[in-house]
Amino acid sequence: xxxxxxxxxxxxxxxxxxxxxxxxxxxxxxxxxxxxxxxxxxxxxxxxxxxxxxxxxxxxxxxxxxxxxxxxxxxxxxxxxxxxxxxxxxxxxxxxxxxxxxxxxxxxxxxxxxxxxxxxxxxxxxxxxxxxxxxxxxxxxxxxxxxxxxxxxxxxxxxxxxxxxxxxxxxxxxxxxxxxxxxxxxxxxxxxxxxxxxxxxxxxxxxxxxxxxxxxxxxxxxxxxxxxxxxxxxxxxxxxxxxxxxxxxxxxxxxxxxxxxxxxxxxxx
Amino acid sequence: xxxxxxxxxxxxxxxxxxxxxxxxxxxxxxxxxxxxxxxxxxxxxxxxxxxxxxxxxxxxxxxxxxxxxxxxxxxxxxxxxxxxxxxxxxxxxxxxxxxxxxxxxxxxxxxxxxxxxxxxxxxxxxxxxxxxxxxxxxxxxxxxxxxxxxxxxxxxxxxxxxxxxxxxxxxxxxxxxxxxxxxxxxxxxxxxxxxxxxxxxxxxxxxxxxxxxxxxxxxxxxxxxxxxxxxxxxxxxxxxxxxxxxxxxxxxxxxxxxxxxxxxxxxxxxxxxx
Amino acid sequence: xxxxxxxxxxxxxxxxxxxxxxxxxxxxxxxxxxxxxxxxxxxxxxxxxxxxxxxxxxxxxxxxxxxxxxxxxxxxxxxxxxxxxxxxxxxxxxxxxxxxxxxxxxxxxxxxxxxxxxxxxxxxxxxxxxxxxxxxxxxxxxxxxxxxxxxxxxxxxxxxxxxxxxxxxxxxxxxxxxxxxxxxxxxxxxxxxxxxxxxxxxxxxxxxxxxxxxxxxxxxxxxxxxxxxxxxxxxxxxxxxxxxxxxxxxxxxxxxxxxxxxxxxxxxxxxxxxxxxxxxxxxxxxxxxxxxxxxxxxxxxxxxxxxxxxxxxxxxxxxxxxxxxxxxxxxxxxx
Ligand SMILES: Nc1ncnc2c1ncn2[C@@H]1O[C@H](COP(=O)(O)OP(=O)(O)O)[C@@H](O)[C@H]1O
Ligand SMILES: [Mg+2]
Numbered sequence: 001x002x003x004x005x006x007x008x009x010x011x012x013x014x015x016x017x018x019x020x021x022x023x024x025x026x027x028x029x030x031x032x033x034x035x036x037x038x039x040x041x042x043x044x045x046x047x048x049x050x051x052x053x054x055x056x057x058x059x060x061x062x063x064x065x066x067x068x069x070x071x072x073x074x075x076x077x078x079x080x081x082x083x084x085x086x087x088x089x090x091x092x093x094x095x096x097x098x099x100x101x102x103x104x105x106x107x108x109x110x111x112x113x114x115x116x117x118x119x120x121x122x123x124x125x126x127x128x129x130x131x132x133x134x135x136x137x138x139x140x141x142x143x144x145x146x147x148x149x150x151x152x153x154x155x156x157x158x159x160x161x162x163x164x165x166x167x168x169x170x171x172x173x174x175x176x177x178x179x180x181x182x183x184x185x186x187x188x189x190x191x192x193x194x195x196x197x198x199x200x201x202x203x204x205x206x207x208x209x210x211x212x213x214x215x216x217x218x219x220x221x222x223x224x225x226x227x228x229x230x231x232x233x234x235x236x237x238x239x240x241x242x243x244x245x246x247x248x249x250x251x252x253x254x255x256x257x258x259x260x261x262x263x264x265x266x267x268x269x
Numbered sequence: 270x271x272x273x274x275x276x277x278x279x280x281x282x283x284x285x286x287x288x289x290x291x292x293x294x295x296x297x298x299x300x301x302x303x304x305x306x307x308x309x310x311x312x313x314x315x316x317x318x319x320x321x322x323x324x325x326x327x328x329x330x331x332x333x334x335x336x337x338x339x340x341x342x343x344x345x346x347x348x349x350x351x352x353x354x355x356x357x358x359x360x361x362x363x364x365x366x367x368x369x370x371x372x373x374x375x376x377x378x379x380x381x382x383x384x385x386x387x388x389x390x391x392x393x394x395x396x397x398x399x400x401x402x403x404x405x406x407x408x409x410x411x412x413x414x415x416x417x418x419x420x421x422x423x424x425x426x427x428x429x430x431x432x433x434x435x436x437x438x439x440x441x442x443x444x445x446x447x448x449x450x451x452x453x454x455x456x457x458x459x460x461x462x463x464x465x466x467x468x469x470x471x472x473x474x475x476x477x478x479x480x481x482x483x484x485x486x487x488x489x490x491x492x493x494x495x496x497x498x499x500x501x502x503x504x505x506x507x508x509x510x511x512x513x514x515x516x517x518x519x520x521x522x523x524x525x526x527x528x529x530x531x532x533x534x535x536x537x538x539x540x541x542x543x
Numbered sequence: 544x545x546x547x548x549x550x551x552x553x554x555x556x557x558x559x560x561x562x563x564x565x566x567x568x569x570x571x572x573x574x575x576x577x578x579x580x581x582x583x584x585x586x587x588x589x590x591x592x593x594x595x596x597x598x599x600x601x602x603x604x605x606x607x608x609x610x611x612x613x614x615x616x617x618x619x620x621x622x623x624x625x626x627x628x629x630x631x632x633x634x635x636x637x638x639x640x641x642x643x644x645x646x647x648x649x650x651x652x653x654x655x656x657x658x659x660x661x662x663x664x665x666x667x668x669x670x671x672x673x674x675x676x677x678x679x680x681x682x683x684x685x686x687x688x689x690x691x692x693x694x695x696x697x698x699x700x701x702x703x704x705x706x707x708x709x710x711x712x713x714x715x716x717x718x719x720x721x722x723x724x725x726x727x728x729x730x731x732x733x734x735x736x737x738x739x740x741x742x743x744x745x746x747x748x749x750x751x752x753x754x755x756x757x758x759x760x761x762x763x764x765x766x767x768x769x770x771x772x773x774x775x776x777x778x779x780x781x782x783x784x785x786x787x788x789x790x791x792x793x794x795x796x797x798x799x800x801x802x803x804x805x806x807x808x809x810x811x812x813x814x815x816x817x818x819x820x821x822x823x824x825x826x827x828x829x830x831x832x833x834x835x836x837x838x839x840x841x842x843x844x845x846x847x848x849x850x851x852x853x854x855x856x857x858x859x860x861x862x863x864x865x866x867x868x869x870x871x872x873x874x875x876x877x878x
Contacts, residue, residue, distance in 0.1 A: 006660035013657030021645040027437040035447030042454040049460030052319030088641035096658035097629035180307035194318040
């Protein structure tokens with residue numbers, strides 16, 4: 001039990017770094033909230049130029065909000081773990097008597113301040129500048145789906161962090177290159193079923209695809225859903241368990257490999 | 270001058286290698302195309318999902334294709350500053366080496382532009398060959414002049430951002446990504462300027478990228494909205510040239526201001542990640 | 544009682560990066576290392592750059608797997624029982640930057656203390672006391688990215704000490720520090736050890752004087768092998784029959800290197816300053832009787848003696864006697 005407490009303490013401290021440092025250097029507010037809101041607005045205008053139905057605007061706003069959480073998990077957590085190596089901190093985390101997952105969790109939680117801000121700005125933009133309408137009745141379910149999505153996303157992020165650890169710069173390149181493909185497959189800007197059943201089913205391995213689709217169905221009353229909400233929620237729960245287990249094994253395997261090859265402390269690979 | 274050119278050329282090669290060297294050509298090429306192709310497919314799927322009118326697709330597809338250059342070049346210099354300073358902790362050595370750091374940064378920007386041009390070409394070719402896009406006219410001279418002017422203008426703006434990057438913490442990634450997003454919104458890349466609310470439209474007219482994309486479309490005989498119809502092609506060219514000159518001054522001034530301030534505050538070798 | 548540290552035939556092989564057309568090479572960074580450090584000891588690992596010191600420290604601090612052999616800390620296997628080992632150790636590597644630029648020293652140390660389950664109250668008490676003792680109290684509120692090398696290293700050392708590890712690994716703790724801060728550091732290390740007799744430190748260094756001054760026992764490591772292991776006094780005593788002379792010579796005109804060919808002596812150190820036309824050489828020889836022949840040899844090279852003194856044997860002389868060449872040479876070979 002004391003080990004759980006110690007791990008939470010470590011996660012808290014790692015999250016605290018983010019919060020404090022973010023307060024000291026406020027330029028991020030600009031880059032992480034205002035500008036992403038503009039990008040989101042851009043996709044709304046694309047639909048307007050096409051003369052699309054108003055519900056598409058709500059779809060975009062919801063997708064725009066969720067992108068922030070994905071970026072936080074990918075860059076704020078998975079890649080950060082590997083950057084810590086170049087900063088000379090990874091050794092310190094690795095030889096401490098705590099779980100690597102605690103550190104990763106701390107990174108993700110610490111990044112949430114920025115992400116939450118970003119979400120709120122985009123949400124306000126959607127409500128006041130565009131034609132976003134919520135189904136009040138579905139909001140509670142949507143929130144539950146959101147939490148489930150976050151859990152599985154975090155598991156996925158931990159798996160990715162182990163890949164970053166092992167492949168270093170190469171993994172970072174792939175993550176950068178995968179940005180638009182992920183935007184496409186996750187259906188951030190359109191209902192995922194427009195990809196066709198086969199592609200949408202494959203894309204569902206990425207938790208945000210299912211999560212966003214289910215949230216659109218519940219919070220926005222979308223009738224363009226891919227699968228029934230119940231099925232999507234069950235699939236998300238399964239993904240959470242699967243990614244959690246895989247992340248544990250992968251982190252351990254990768255760490256052992258890195259220790260065998262002497263790469264754990266090798267900088268700038 | 271000679272030294273500056275050599276400096277830029279070396280940096281071009283260095284950056285090109287950083288971009289490409291980590292993998293063989295057969296991994297690299299599909300890899301380089303992944304982002305632009307997926308981004309373009311995103312628009313394609315949106316068009317189908319919303320059943321857009323047929324005259325929307327061709328100018329939007331090509332506008333999006335050419336737009337690839339904007340974030341690549343615009344963020345290129347700032348990214349070089351941030352990566353060299355924070356990751357490799359080498360920026361100080363580049364900075365103190367004889368010769369100017371500006372040619373070094375420019376070389377990086379050009380390498381990123383060359384890199385992005387691969388995507389532009391691929392998307393344009395795919396649009397014509399696979400998606401049935403037809404260009405009613407073709408004016409190669411106009412296309413070439415516009416491309417060159419636009420590139421110069423973007424490089425100059427990018428220098429200003431690099432000056433800013435010296436002063437802000439860790440946000441290089443967000444900065445380079447999201448500045449591209451601003452231009453995406455205000456430059457009529459994927460939707461005509463007409464769609465923007467009237468009070469925002471002046472911002473679009475104040476963006477050089479708007480004129481650049483409009484001229485590129487005109488060189489292919491395409492038409493996207495009617496907001497710019499009143500401006501003749503020579504007038505639009507003059508506007509773009511004017512912007513380029515203005516941005517050159519702006520970029521220079523902003524870089525030197527950023528540099529001076531960074532040196533004053535000791536930020537040339539700072540690390541700010543958290 | 545278990546030894547604090549024990550290794551048995553510890554070997555670590557690095558695979559060299561494959562270069563085109565060549566077969567993959569192997570590099571033996573540690574070669575059958577046997578070492579035993581007792582609880583309460585301040586143990587020094589002395590060796591030139593590239594000797595394998597950091598490799599050994601990384602293995603013992605659970606950051607690297609050995610290729611073969613056994614390594615134990617507090618009787619626990621560093622491979623199989625790494626979780627338990629981590630509860631008992633900490634490590635500081637000198638000369639390496641770490642930390643988050645925007646935090647202050649005190650905040651940074653608090654963050655790292657949280658990795659070891661200290662309550663905030665205990666942690667801050669220990670941190671403040673350490674900052675006080677180590678002369679860093681006035682800088683507690685300075686941000687990391689404004690620190691000088693010395694301050695950064697002090698902070699890093701406090702990070703290791705503040706968790707009260709049973710075994711503390713210090714990898715070149717005084718690397719890059721000025722004489723004053725290096726002395727402060729050695730004093731701090733000694734006082735930390737004095738607080739609790741069960742604490743153990745394994746420190747590596749390539750400064751002989753530091754090992755001689757600080758350590759209860761010293762192992763000399765060279766090219767991945769332990770060449771000798773004893774108290775500094777014993778190592779020197781075993782060598783005492785040797786006589787050591789230091790000479791300042793003029794007129795050698797670029798022939799200084801030929802001093803190495805003189806029969807019957809070992810050149811411990813050779814510094815020549817061609818601009819001033821001077822060469823300082825430290826020679827060790829089995830007994831005084833060899834001296835006339837040496838002086839004759841020097842005269843034969845055209846050298847004039849400006850100064851000659853008979854010196855105390857130091858650990859450096861021991862090292863050269865054992866490894867066959869001086870640190871400076873070993874380091875040159877590395878480059
Ligand atoms: N990760 C690694 N991969 C390959 N070779 C390494 C690695 N780490 C260290 N070495 C090599 O092992 C030898 C010993 O290194 P190290 O233990 O760092 O020496 P020391 O700390 O005594 O200076 C050196 O020759 C070094 O080049
Ligand atoms: Mg070392």
